[in-house]
Amino acid sequence: MNNQAGTINNSREFEQKITLAITGASGSAYALRLLECLVAANYQVFLLCSSAARVVFDTEVGLKLPSSPDAASQFFTEKFNAKPEQIVVFGKEQWFSPVASGSAAPKTMVVCPCSTGTLAAISQGMSDNLIERAADVVIKERGQLILVPRETPFSTIHLQNMLSLSQIGVTIMPAAPGFYHQPESINDLIDFMVGRLLDHLNIAQSIMPRWGYQAFPSDKNKMS
Secondary structure (H helix, E strand, C coil), X not given: CECCCCEXXXXXXXXXXXXXXXXXXXXXXXXXXXXXXXXXXXXXXXXXXXXXXXXXXXXXXXXXXXXXHHHHHHHHXXXXXXXXCCEEEECCCXXXXXXXCCCCCCCEEEEEEECXXXXXXXXXXXXXXXXXXHHHHHHHCCCEEEEEECCCCCCHHHHHHHHHHHXXXXXXXXXXXXXXXXXXXXXXXXXXXXXHHHHHCCCCCCCCCCXXXXXCHXXXXXXX
């Protein structure tokens, strides 16, 4: 691997490839859990982390991500017991990485969490860093792009940006976990959102119960 140049081996060992971008919005735990599930599903993950995301990692979950892409790749590989080159981290200006070109980028990308700044840049086609360029590539190639914004309240500008993206097929999935499954921990709330993401990615998951197919705690109480 020559990660400094942004190139990797085109391995056929993995089921599929996906781009996961993590920005500076609150909700880094969602990204970590999603990454864990993608690795378990044998996906190769091209991982993009903004500078703000590194700060949020440290603030929210006490994770200090190495600054170099190669070191960060090794860090996540060890953390999630991934296969060699299953998690590949690219820097924000590695323009020769696969995600920067429609001829090589995965057809699927998730930005989780997605800051409103990144949302705005993507909606206007302003590719000033690799995250924004990767999203632009997925849109122009008619791939699947899912954005997970985490802000409250949403301003009219935020809503207009989300509407313009939704109208061209981008999935807007705000980090808004439900409570009908009666969560007992923060991890239950995280799994709710990640489970919904996996559903939209057509990846089999059992981390959250499905409505109508599994009894919820209140149903169990009624049946006893």
